[in-house]
Amino acid sequence: MKTGSPVLISRADPFPKSLWPRVATVALVVYVIYACAQMEISWERVQTGLANAAHFFARLFPPNFARHELLVRGLLESLQIAVLASTLGILLALPIGLAGARNLMPPWASWPARALIVLARSLHPVIVAILFVKAVGFGALAGVLALTVASVGFIGKLFTEAIEEISSKQVEAVRATGAPFPSVLAFGVMPQVFSRFIGFATYQLDSNLRNSTMVGIVGAGGIGGTLFAAFQRFDYDFVCAILIAIISLIMLGEVLAAGVRAIFIDNATLPELFRRRGLPRRDRLVEDE
Amino acid sequence: MVSITAAETTSRRVWRRFTGAQRTARFMVYLIIVAAIVAAAQTIEIIPEFLADAPEQIGDLLARMWPIDWRAYPTDVHSALSETIHIASLGTLLALMLALPVGLLAAHNLVPFTPLNLLARLILVSSRSVNSLVWALLFVGIFGPGALAGTLAIAFRSIGFVGKLFGEALEEAQPGPIEALAATGAPWRSVLTFGYWPQVKPAFWSIALFRFDINVRESAVLGLVGAGGIGMALDAALNLFQWERVALILVAILVVVIITEIVVTQIRKRML
Numbered sequence: 426m427k428t429g430s431p432v433l434i435s436r437a438d439p440f441p442k443s444l445w446p447r448v449a450t451v452a453l454v455v456y457v458i459y460a461c462a463q464m465e466i467s468w469e470r471v472q473t474g475l476a477n478a479a480h481f482f483a484r485l486f487p488p489n490f491a492r493h494e495l496l497v498r499g500l501l502e503s504l505q506i507a508v509l510a511s512t513l514g515i516l517l518a519l520p521i522g523l524a525g526a527r528n529l530m531p532p533w534a535s536w537p538a539r540a541l542i543v544l545a546r547s548l549h550p551v552i553v554a555i556l557f558v559k560a561v562g563f564g565a566l567a568g569v570l571a572l573t574v575a576s577v578g579f580i581g582k583l584f585t586e587a588i589e590e591i592s593s594k595q596v597e598a599v600r601a602t603g604a605p606f607p608s609v610l611a612f613g614v615m616p617q618v619f620s621r622f623i624g625f626a627t628y629q630l631d632s633n634l635r636n637s638t639m640v641g642i643v644g645a646g647g648i649g650g651t652l653f654a655a656f657q658r659f660d661y662d663f664v665c666a667i668l669i670a671i672i673s674l675i676m677l678g679e680v681l682a683a684g685v686r687a688i689f690i691d692n693a694t695l696p697e698l699f700r701r702r703g704l705p706r707r708d709r710l711v712e713d714e
Numbered sequence: 715m716v717s718i719t720a721a722e723t724t725s726r727r728v729w730r731r732f733t734g735a736q737r738t739a740r741f742m743v744y745l746i747i748v749a750a751i752v753a754a755a756q757t758i759e760i761i762p763e764f765l766a767d768a769p770e771q772i773g774d775l776l777a778r779m780w781p782i783d784w785r786a787y788p789t790d791v792h793s794a795l796s797e798t799i800h801i802a803s804l805g806t807l808l809a810l811m812l813a814l815p816v817g818l819l820a821a822h823n824l825v826p827f828t829p830l831n832l833l834a835r836l837i838l839v840s841s842r843s844v845n846s847l848v849w850a851l852l853f854v855g856i857f858g859p860g861a862l863a864g865t866l867a868i869a870f871r872s873i874g875f876v877g878k879l880f881g882e883a884l885e886e887a888q889p890g891p892i893e894a895l896a897a898t899g900a901p902w903r904s905v906l907t908f909g910y911w912p913q914v915k916p917a918f919w920s921i922a923l924f925r926f927d928i929n930v931r932e933s934a935v936l937g938l939v940g941a942g943g944i945g946m947a948l949d950a951a952l953n954l955f956q957w958e959r960v961a962l963i964l965v966a967i968l969v970v971v972i973i974t975e976i977v978v979t980q981i982r983k984r985m986l
Contacts, residue, residue: 474857
């Protein structure tokens with residue numbers, strides 16, 4: 426019986442699925458059904474909504490730019506809020522972020538700074554805006570302060586991480602010459618983190634611009650208030666005009682931020698900036714929040 | 715007569731890191747930034763009385779918030795809080811399902827057909843450039859107030875984020891294993907599951923976790939425009955000036971956000 430042993434071709438799956446993904450899938454399906462039931466989401470509701478959608482979109486178009494003065498005023502205020510909040514936020518975040526870096530600062534300085542950064546980051550800017558509206562009244566000031574808090578949280582965190590990742594060689598070399606602490610910062614630390622810092626700063630300006638169009642929903646100035654009022658009055662064609670304006674503003678902001686990054690990180694000159702087709706992708710942060 | 719020696723010339727040579735054109739570009743940026751700050755500071759409408767009044771008002775606010783109204787938690791806040799978490803997780807799941815095909819279409823090494831790539835990019839960009847609060851407004855307009863609008867808002871805002879990062883991960887996948895699979899005559903589904911997926915799996919789960927963390931924060935706000943969750947409880951408490959309850963809700967949001975961040979960080983550490 427030794428002759429001509431047949432070549433066995435196994436028909437079994439060469440990549441057998443383990444138990445764990447199956448259990449996870451079942452658990453996920455159960456969770457989705459449970460959550461939908463809890464929130465009273467059902468297929469009928471989706472269908473009724475979809476029937477509404479055509480009507481809703483019909484009312485959105487054509488966009489109505491008749492009240493463009495209101496629109497421009499709101500957009501300008503959003504822009505002012507974004508610029509001032511980014512400036513204040515960056516100015517405040519630099520010392521706080523530096524204080525949080527554990528490789529340069531003693532624990533008594535880094536822990537309070539890190540706690541402050543976590544606190545500033547944990548609440549959504551719109552919620553912070555509610556508190557500032559109560560504190561300083563309706564208007565752009567509340568928006569500026571709320572977005573300043575958000576900027577301190579975001580830039581502070583990234584700046585702290587950037588400083589903690591630097592090479593200690595240059596710092597030690599500058600220290601060895603007997604340089605005082607400010608010189609160590611200026612010549613040992615800053616050159617190592619400057620390009621990343623430009624990345625955070627442009628990103629934060631971009632993010633503040635997005636949020637400054639939203640804080641108006643809670644009365645903190647900018648175009649958001651106009652948007653929400655128009656929405657509540659069912660002025661959907663004006664809502665559409667505002668949305669188009671906001672999206673154009675945000676896209677313009679993105680282009681400008683990419684230009685600043687090209688100049689400071691890739692050492693581009695002005696003619697190069699206009700010549701190049703796609704702006705560089707490097708050192709761009711993961712977008713969002 | 716003063717003769718300039720070679721040593722003197724070298725010592726006088728000025729070292730410049732950037733060319734004149736580069737310095738002009740940098741200077742222009744600084745100029746524009748300063749001009750923008752000055753213009754914004756001069757024209758923004760700030761009422762000085764409000765600013766002067768601020769410390770007193772903040773004191774008043776804190777006094778009204780204390781003591782925190784813990785007893786309202788089981789009756790009103792708990793259900794709203796769990797609704798927020800459901801909105802975030804269902805929204806993330808839906809976004810993952812919708813973003814997968816768009817991300818695949820956006821990767822030009824996978825779909826070597828530029829019009830489809832551009833279409834996918836357009837979907838991703840429009841999803842990202844609309845704020846989640848605006849998505850919430852639109853979905854409240856379509857489906858009426860409630861958690862359904864919130865879930866869809868979170869999902870539609872996340873598509874752009876997940877799809878963009880997933881598409882970039884796909885484009886960075888190494889061609890070796892894929893060519894090997896294609897050479898065996900494997901159908902495209904097998905190439906996808908055994909060539910691409912193992913390479914982008916860590917990136918995919920990392921993106922999903924990261925987005926979930928963001929979505930928990932965002933879903934807490936959606937209620938302000940009527941899209942369900944704890945934001946609606948917050949809005950109600952604010953409108954009724956129940957500051958002790960506002961304080962409770964803020965603490966609840968803070969705790970959930972911090973717990974989510976810790977859990978997400980831990981899962982990521984274990985998994986990657």
